[in-house]
Amino acid sequence: MNTHEPIIDFSKIKATCTTCNLHELCLPRGLSVEDLNKLDYVIKGSRPIQKNKHIFRSNDSFHSFFAVRSGSVKAYTLNESGEEQIIGFYFPGEILGFDAIEEHKHTCSAVALETTTVCSIPYTKLNEISAQVPELQDQILRLISREITKENKLLLTINKRSAEERIATFLVSLSSRFQKLGYSAKEFNLPMSRQDIGNYLGLTIETVSRLFTKFQKNGLIKIDKKSISIQDLSTLRTICEGFSDKSNNSVA
């Protein structure tokens, strides 16, 4: 690439970038034009990645974060027995690669669930920039912290929940993520297999299937293959919050 030419034309990509979880960096407020120009050179676009192709693999050396621009990605590790452990799904605007900061190499693999495009955000460049633009430093830390802890939240809560609550939580999470992207919160595609959903949520494929069927029978969703339509979001939300109180908690 030509490093002297701005890679991103903000006016063209604004619609995409304003929904990006790094847009505070790409389109920061309160920064001088000069600062913005510095940042301008940090972000690189990339060619499309075909379905089932990897964006990076575990142990790859770490150069860049990746922001999904279109399509979707699943991240996974392999456990001791070589089984896949899915650790997250990523949609446009969401960022991959935070796992790699510590060791400067990736600790998970990322694979496209469909044809996908990503922005890459070189880590060293980001460091350089933030040294030159101190306002960015706290912002970067906050962003990274947010992205990492966000994932934490879901995992934390899912741990104690019934299969029904897990599936409902998963669907509601997808719904609000798509809404944030400006897509429909009610009608969207599940780009991952039932297997993947089950793996991610700690359920078997059969349980996932049965619950989709049950939710459909109860009028909460309509589901056909990979396309889903949320019919009753508020009830789904109620399910998420655990109406069936099987808790072991007492201290308040």
Add this chain to the structure above:
Amino acid sequence: MNTHEPIIDFSKIKATCTTCNLHELCLPRGLSVEDLNKLDYVIKGSRPIQKNKHIFRSNDSFHSFFAVRSGSVKAYTLNESGEEQIIGFYFPGEILGFDAIEEHKHTCSAVALETTTVCSIPYTKLNEISAQVPELQDQILRLISREITKENKLLLTINKRSAEERIATFLVSLSSRFQKLGYSAKEFNLPMSRQDIGNYLGLTIETVSRLFTKFQKNGLIKIDKKSISIQDLSTLRTICEGFSDKSNNSVA
């Protein structure tokens, strides 16, 4: 050499600080004396915190990270129904407060499980310092990333595991953390209640109790009240990895 009194005398606290997960910051290698002196003023010690007293509460504004120096801490949130959700236990050398970076206020509460002392590491000071000492910036990011993702790992794996695997994982995790601290990896105290363990692992108190009893019967541990002695760490490790040996049921 300074008109201001250094808060920390490195020669006195070295034993504590070298086991601290922030020691790369407090005792950094490859930094000039001048840099070290800057850092010198960042870290403050603190008075002891009594059992059941809070270090911070959810929604408190965020000023500092806290490194546990002695004792132990549990962090928790309250869910919609006001139930406690334990999100972690912290022992000497471990750091609290990363949840607060994004919003600059705490999103969980931290309470001492026993009489506890902490160091506080002011966030703004850390930011100032890292602006003055660029070498620290990447290091801080790596540290924070490590601390946050570490927790992630456990939660991620525990999600799909049997009660037996969860308890084994918990014990092995504590064991290696204590070992890292220079304490015994085999004999230590569980400062939290069975309730707390169950809450953290997503199990009921009865299941926790039964499994402790079972592990004891099978010669894996000896447990008396809160004091535990690991008898067979390697088998415990095997259980963690999910190759659960069903034949251990017959051991009387």
Add this chain to the structure above:
DNA sequence: CGCTTCTTTGATTCAACTCAATGGATGTGG
């Protein structure tokens, strides 16, 4: 010393798993 809280143990229930079979979709080569 009595009261409360925490822990252990037993009996029973139920949610999610395993096993099993079928149906649908996708892809390939003849």
Add this chain to the structure above:
DNA sequence: CCACATCCATTGAGTTGAATCAAAGAAGCG
């Protein structure tokens, strides 16, 4: 374009591991 193979999803039957319900013992506390 069909025949066949493969993969993915659904559905049913039966099993099991952890929760629930229940009760009693042990420890901490005023």
